[in-house]
Amino acid sequence: MTPTVRIDLARLDANIAAQPGRLRPHVKTHKILEIARRQLAAGAHGLTVATVGEAEVFAEVCDDIFIAYPVWADKRLRDLAGRVRLSVGCDSLAAAERLVGVGAAVLIELDSGHHRSGVPVGELESLATGILDLGLDLRGAFTFPGHSYAPGGQEAAARDEDRALSAAGQILRALGVTDPVLSGGSTPSARYSQVATERRPGVYVFNDAQQLELGTCDWAGIALTVLATVVSRREDLHQIILDAGSKILGSDRPAWASGFGRVKGVPDARITALSEHHGTVAWPAGKSLPQVGEHVAVVPNHVCLVLNLVDEVEVVESGRVTQRWRVAARGRN
């Protein structure tokens, strides 16, 4: 049955081994315990998650977890802090006040140019002082240079990250924080990052069409595809319809992307539209259309969404499906 998610095990392991730096990888990408175990075995010193629900799941395989998110604390967070060494993100005094008594270390989130959550560097000292005054265990600062997701923007985003983390290091040391954690890194910017004391890339384990089009990986670096069946074809439009739509591929499509994903082995094909269960593929001119019933492997635009849409994945070794892994943290918002 298609559509189904397939992981090439040899490529996955190669991607895990090749990632440079001191890593606390972001497991929201895969949500799979078997992959987290491989990352830890390859030297990761802890894991990063996005939500309390994900942390609860990954506590099974790791006792040092960072929730890289400005959490609004509740009883679940306190229970979790009793199970593992927990650190959490914070970017406001209001959220910090709720962390009193929780038992989690705190990293202040910095906005290094992505303009999502995080305080500007100019507000770091004031917030850090407030957090220390509350008696919290302030451990360092983190940032996500998400503006690295733009063609040619990776190195500049890494420089922004470097500047923000350097400034944060000075400010925190001056306030008495010893050897502050300075956590950075996105998959596109990771290779250019110089200041971070730990990096939190996620997508690198699989790569995806966004990384391919940003130049972060090549086709050989793709470890995950969605196997789909051609269910309809139109010679007059020179297009095929796949049974993989937004309910398995996700519908992320940045303005700079060439479409809603790529087709493995057919680099000139373009996924021009997605409905929930239909992927419309403009087939390259001069290349004959596949027949209804044929299989096509799709490289999704943003792989983190894909794993959140399936309960299990097929693991392929030497071209054969050898095992299935459960997506243990699927839906743990």
Next chain:
Amino acid sequence: MTPTVRIDLARLDANIAAQPGRLRPHVKTHKILEIARRQLAAGAHGLTVATVGEAEVFAEVCDDIFIAYPVWADKRLRDLAGRVRLSVGCDSLAAAERLVGVGAAVLIELDSGHHRSGVPVGELESLATGILDLGLDLRGAFTFPGHSYAPGGQEAAARDEDRALSAAGQILRALGVTDPVLSGGSTPSARYSQVATERRPGVYVFNDAQQLELGTCDWAGIALTVLATVVSRREDLHQIILDAGSKILGSDRPAWASGFGRVKGVPDARITALSEHHGTVAWPAGKSLPQVGEHVAVVPNHVCLVLNLVDEVEVVESGRVTQRWRVAARGRN
């Protein structure tokens, strides 16, 4: 805990009651057995689904199911046809050949202008003849006028649907198909549709930000929201960050939409960006920013994606959560 999906039961029931026409509603929108039961109790003569997996789930509450999709048949489909009165979509002779012996009735899919799956009307007679020659139970034709999802495009799309279904009716009757089913309808075009003998709207049960911006519903018609918490705020950017991102709202955003969803009670707010767990909201100028920790109700752009991202929903009556419903067909790709 947020984010969480909330359904207003009174509004849901009102939306179900108000939908005109002879209905075979599309349950891929909600994927919830309790809602299908309410649709059937309100007079729906059968259900529409998108996949074999959804049909397997809804067979528990309905014995007349149409898979409105050009299925590529396998053993699961045959097993399903043994459990319920099943009809399936078809738009190629190759797919029709695999339906021989399955025991499902067949409706030919027509392309009435959306240019996704479906044959042009000009190819209907040839395909219908082929299907009849295979000895299959050809019951009629169906189309999805998806091009109704454009500002001002609803009535024109309904006229396209009318023309395609009228022509199909003539052709099928001439080939000896008695009282052919002519199935049409999307939520935006439903009110203009005149020829269809049955309609398959889905979104109408909840409505969403797309319907709001297309003018298909008003704010009072919204039956589903995603409850989110403000986790970060920036006075300098006059923006807030919600803990609802693409992993609960979905990231569908047509070019004509004002953003990635709407904020209930704050019509001038704009959701300018979504990450997986962050929703960035540009707050209206002159209106004071909510505080971190406050709750905000988001109206998602495309509600069908939302239900596929959660395992259960909260049902609200008179402002209180009174029950939880399981999303029984979540992930049934």
